[in-house]
Amino acid sequence: MILSIVDSTLLLGSIGTVAAGVLFLVSKRFYVYEDPMIAEVEEVLPAANCGGCGFPGCKAFAESLVKSDDISDLFCPVGGNDVMKEVSVLLGKEVAEKDPTVAVVLCQGACEVRPKTSLFQGPQSCAISALVFGGETDCQYGCLGFGDCVDVCDFDAMHMDEETGLPVINSDKCTSCGACVKACPREIIEMRPKNKRDLKVFVGCLNQDKAGIAKKACSVACIGCAKCEDICPKDAVIMKDNLAYIDPLICTLCRKCVEVCPTHSIIETNFPPKKVKVNKTENPNQAQA
Amino acid sequence: MLKTFPKGGIHPTENKITAAKAIKRLPVPKVVYVPIAQHIGIPSEIIVDRKDNVEIGQVIAKSGGYVSSNIHSPVAGTVTKLDMMVDSSGYKTQCIVIRTDQKNEANFQEPDFPLKREITMGQKEILQHISDSGIVGLGGATFPSHVKLDLKNDNKVDCLLINGVECEPYLTADHRLMLEKADEIIVGIQILMHALHIQEAVIGIENNKKDAIRVLKDAAAIDKRIKVAALRVKYPQGSEKQLIKAILKREVPIGGLPMDVGVIVHNVGTVFAIYQAVQHDRPLIERVVTVTGKKIENPSNFWVKIGTPINDLVEEVGGIPEGTRKVVNGGPMMGKALKNTDVPVTKGTSGILVISEEEASRQESKPCIRCSNCVFVCPMGLEPQLLMNLSEKGFYEKAKAEDILTCIECGSCSYVCPSHRPLLDYIRFGKSIVKKLETAKN
């Protein structure tokens, strides 16, 4: 019996040793040299693996940063300027500095203002329903409401609002990776500059139909009346195809266009409520008391 | 033994409830909406303006390129506007809106052309005339006919196949046309054979149209080169690749055209339009449309002017029945569901099908049980279940390798799936992405 124990120990032991030896030789033979800098750069990156940089994962981006001589057009939207500065210090190469941006859903045609006139049956996906027709409402430019953008967000920054049927973006969590912009078949989501208090002014519509048709489909549609273009002191409004567009790089957030828009199509976000003016000359007795 | 294609196919209920109804003429509409994108290829370019007066058959939009087609005014009247309107694609497209001149008698005369057998035009003239007359494939694909008939010089086309199959359930437009205009169709075939130097023609008809088979056989007796082939009733026999396989036993190679196996295929409606254009100088301004549905009061076949709003057709058969939930432009297997009935009739509209509540709703989709019914019925030898998975999960390169682009979108797979999976929805989506990736590469 002891002999069989010895036998089996020797046999298994030798198999194990041989296998270890083979693995050792193979690892030496097929060794791939990797620049240790790549691992260092990867440490600095946010490890989101979202693809926002245009590369399949942070490791691939790190490789590209290390291997390319000129990295001025490479940028990590999740890490932003801070991370790119660290990379610049590590590699001694110059990096671009970009203003922070955030994703904005341009269509504001919620269910109550943009009634649904048909029912889509099939896979509840925006991309698939876009192949069949222009959407359940009479506006073929607006949000389809099936949430492809929400599904694709890696950072939990989006959710579908049940009541309005529109996607909602949490600006704090949004890393500007661009996945939702690509996922939308209507190109409704746009990257706009992000400022400290997250103040935004944009035209909440993409409808290119003429005024009457647009208004019939959605009561907050842009009817192309161009009142906003007329009143803008900085010429930040561009009119094209019966649609207004506010250029965020020129706009100074004065909000004159918001007041003047007849369909309330222009949206302002995160502004403090307007102070009510008090007329001092109305009651002279008050000053005395 | 009736001829048929060996691979795949299904047998949906035929429901040819309008098969015995002679084609009536729909009253001329008060307004026509003529879209500029009624064919495969480049949309036509509008050459009229608002307030222009137009005659019947006048060119109102000219061909926008090689793969394009002229569009002619179906009525005599005034152009009121050039507007964006929703067409059967579900999206808005540029339309020429013409108000019919109620006082112009030409609009209300029934065109009555006596049969003209003598072919006087030369070959080049015929092809030019077909191109000028705005003729596109009326089987539903709307491919510009002059492009299909443009044989490169050393091409060996030895057979002309005429598609009288009409395999889609409910539709009977081609059937009635074959019964009522058989002689004209034969002349049309002779015109094509003359223009292309082809010595053999076969008309394929499914065996559920025995009267049409008989009538065409009699009409074809005058020309020994034209034969009639009765085909087994199986969907999608009307697909041109399956038709060529069934009648001539030739297979169009993957990525190829019927020309590659020496064949040209034309729908009977197109052939009739060619006859009208060449013998009577009449451009394509009207076509036969079947208006049908189980609850429709008076389902019928009509001669309809291009641009007629579908609403007019539905009113003529007794109005939208109560409980309607779906209106389909075309047949139930490949037709397009419409959002409303303001959509106009175009060159590709072969039928309007009104479906009621019970049949309209899709059932809930369940997980795939790998029953392989979809694989067994696919006429192109594909694996729809696999293609749906690949498209859903984003493996577009692999989908291309699995020949997703050869799918003819016949719908047999979705039809048989016991779990009601949206196979064709995802395959179409996969095809669109693969095509996009291909054009991006080139």
Next chain:
Amino acid sequence: MAEGRIIVSASPHVHSDRTSKRVMYDVLIALVPAFVISLYVFGLPALVLTSVAVISCIVFEAVIQKYLLKTEVTVSDGSALITGVLLAFNLPSSLPIWMIVVGSLVAIGIAKLSFGGLGNNIFNPALVGRVFLLVSFPAQMTNWPTPFENNMNMVDAVAGETTLGIIKEGLLYGETMTTLASQIPSVTDLLLGFTSGSAGEMSALALMLGGVYMLARKVITWHIPITILVTMGVMTGIFWLADPEQYANPMIHLLSGGAVLGAFYMATDLVTSPMTKKGMVIFAVGIAVITVVIRLFGAYPEGISFAILIMNAFVPLINSYFKPRRFGSKIKAKIV
């Protein structure tokens, strides 16, 4: 229009009558003749066995889906019901109830739900349950009850062993087919089911009736069952012709050991069998070869359960390699 909005969807706008519920019901109907025979031969225990298996399969599926996986409960699609019936048909009717429950748990919980539920399992759940029980409780799983013990007395009931079991043991101990002939049931008995074995595999005739029903209803195609039986017949026939004393008659092989049950009901399980006709034939040949090898040269008297499970593992490979010929491709068979 009606109260509801107009529906827009992609084509096709009609659907065949075929639904997964109908497919399941057809399979159940096909199993009825075999069930009747099993009641006739084994009486109440067979009813208990089947009921326990069915109820525990359904209960386990509902409980696991609702509380463990927290997904939708899908017992109404009938697949758990069929797994229960097929599992029962593969077990001896004398099996203790708690073992039946364990078998159901393994079949549903491990073989089906842990792989992803309906449509995602690789191995036939009923067979996984059966093989698990066989390996864990070999004594009880091979304690075949005497037929007709509880019913009207019939002639020539063999106690405690299946046909193939008797043959295997007998040949091992030096007997020949001729000497064993008196101990094993006749071909008629095997056909009709007056023999010993698991609850469902008794009557080849009843099972084949169900098989024909399923073929007629287009639930299965002929490729798998016929290929299995033909290949088995040919293989065992060759051996039998070579030495009729050491190898049993092919008819005995085909009609016993659950060959017909396996060929028509277990191997043809839609989820775990290949998706193309070519693939199905390869699959069936593999099953037949492995079964015959186990039966003639292996330790077990019958091996179709193992054979099917082994070939189940090859099905994804078979699906990748044996694709249907694409229309318009020049090669006859598309082998990737």
